[in-house]
Amino acid sequence: MSESPPRTPPAAQAARADILNLTQQLTPSALPRPLRSLRAQLQVKANQADDQFAERERELAEFNISAHAHGRPRKLRKRHNRAVDASDSVPNPATLEERCRHAGRHCALELVLFPRDEVWKVDVDPNFDPAQEYDDKQTFIQDQLHNVLSVLPPGRSSPAGFGFIVHRELGMRSRMAHRIRVESLSIVVGKKAARHFDSPEDRFENFATLIGYIPASDSGEAFYSPLKAEILYDVYDGTFNVDHIFRNKVLLKICASILRGPSGAKGLFGGKRGSLSQGSTNEKIYAVKRTSPGLITNCAVLTIWLYSADPQFIEEGAETQINYRKRWERYFREIHDALAQDAQWVRNLFQYWDSVLFPNAEESHGQSLAGGQRGEEEEFEQARAAFKNAPRVHRPSPSP
Known part of the structure; x- marks a missing residue:
């Protein structure tokens, strides 16, 4: 399956827009305390922009490594943007990327608002029980990892290679x-x-x-x-x-x-x-x-x-x-x-x-x-045998 390089994150554009907006508030009439506040905000935004640029460079490097590893791409169908011999069950790159974005937004909404960096680096522990108490840091990280995996597209058993998309969409915090x-x-x-x-x-x-x-x-x-x-x-x-x-x-x-x-x-x-x-x-x-x-x-x-x-x-x-x-x-x-x-x-x-x-x-x-409906369904299921085996009306056999 061919891949498309990661595009410039919308978050980076938003960070630059925020910086420009804050600079417009730095007027000579501003009081000292508001000025300190604005300087602090500008520093935060500048740091965010630097981090996003570094992340962009890392994503591009990973993409180039991946592209060389997979060799020359196969001939594509223009309509579906997928390899000719790819199964119809495999989503095209654009669809897969959007599903990962969707997963990131969902994750931020009700699962993990601030995922730890280690979540994108650790392997899944097959013995992890989500219902257990958090005994240590690793248990907490495994829980976050399982939450992320629960919303990733089907067949994705690890966030590796997709973590940057999911992580980028955690910008839903700002929304x-x-x-x-x-x-x-x-x-x-x-x-x-x-x-x-x-x-x-x-x-x-x-x-x-x-x-x-x-x-x-x-x-x-x-x-x-x-x-x-x-x-x-x-x-x-x-x-x-x-x-x-x-x-x-x-x-x-x-x-x-x-x-x-x-x-x-x-x-x-x-x-x-x-x-x-x-x-x-x-x-x-x-x-x-x-x-x-x-x-x-x-x-x-x-x-x-x-x-x-x-x-x-x-x-x-x-x-x-x-x-x-x-x-x-x-x-x-x-x-x-x-x-x-x-x-x-x-x-x-x-x-x-x-x-x-x-x-x-x-x-x-x-x-x-x-x-709820579950109790009703269970009761009907339990009663089916009684309905099915209930006595029937005796009808005389027709005369020959």
């Missing part, structure tokens, strides 16, 4: 961030609160405590508490409470907005399922039918970022220094291990999320409140 801080902001946080999102300084002044900011004291420096953040709880008394964490309405509104469009959270807590877009939505495209551990974790981390002073949703906040990757991994691990232990609090959590977002969900991690 999700734009959705909640721009397109859906007033619906997610309310019109009154939305007035205080104009600048990093406004967000810090109004919401730092809400996301767990602990000021410096004689006993230590300032930091952001990962578990004593009021915005994560539906009921908060200043202490960590496992029965109320990850239940704030904002988390579920963020989820609805990402899955169903900018107006997806409208009416979510008013007895409605949310305002669905007439076009394609992430919920439809990726067939999201129930709450997953990754979906809850994504929304928790996005909630912290939404109210933070950080301008961009990257692994480490430029202003707050919050490590969003580490935060995501810790939240995900606690939810995953609680499911492995069959903890009641996490079952209740999934039941609550599904009751709000997916009231008709089947096979929920929590006990579903809605009547």
Whole structure:
């Protein structure tokens, strides 16, 4: 099968556009603090552009090596862009690349928001059990690897050779961030609160405590508490409470907005399922039918970022220094291990999320409140023998 060289990543173009946009804000009238913030943002964007250029060079090198290894390409059918003797079951390169892009977007949406670099380098452990607790770093990496493989095109048993496509599409993080801080902001946080999102300084002044900011004291420096953040709880008394964490309405509104469009959270807590877009939505495209551990974790981390002073949703906040990757991994691990232990609090959590977002969900991690179809089918199957073997009406044989 012939291959096409990787094209210039859209993310690189976006990074350059962001840098140009930021430079336009560097006016002589800008105050010193905003200037420092803009310089920090420019540095982040410049570093991202450098990284993307280096990644591009690596991809091209890998492609050239692969092309020489496979020799001269076979004659192609123009219509399908595939080798003449290729099976119809083998997708052409363009189709395969798009499937990998689709897999990357799906992965970021509800499975692995911040995959570790090792995921693209390790081999699959055939003895790995996804239901086990995370004993060490390798177990965690294997879980991420299995999640990536679960959405790759059929027949792809390793992300090698396709990892760069999948990884590149994890730029969906920026699209999700734009959705909640721009397109859906007033619906997610309310019109009154939305007035205080104009600048990093406004967000810090109004919401730092809400996301767990602990000021410096004689006993230590300032930091952001990962578990004593009021915005994560539906009921908060200043202490960590496992029965109320990850239940704030904002988390579920963020989820609805990402899955169903900018107006997806409208009416979510008013007895409605949310305002669905007439076009394609992430919920439809990726067939999201129930709450997953990754979906809850994504929304928790996005909630912290939404109210933070950080301008961009990257692994480490430029202003707050919050490590969003580490935060995501810790939240995900606690939810995953609680499911492995069959903890009641996490079952209740999934039941609550599904009751709000997916009231008709089947096979929920929590006990579903809605009547599913599986039980009905099983009952009919069990009754088939009784129907089939029921006594029949005796009819006399016809006379000869």
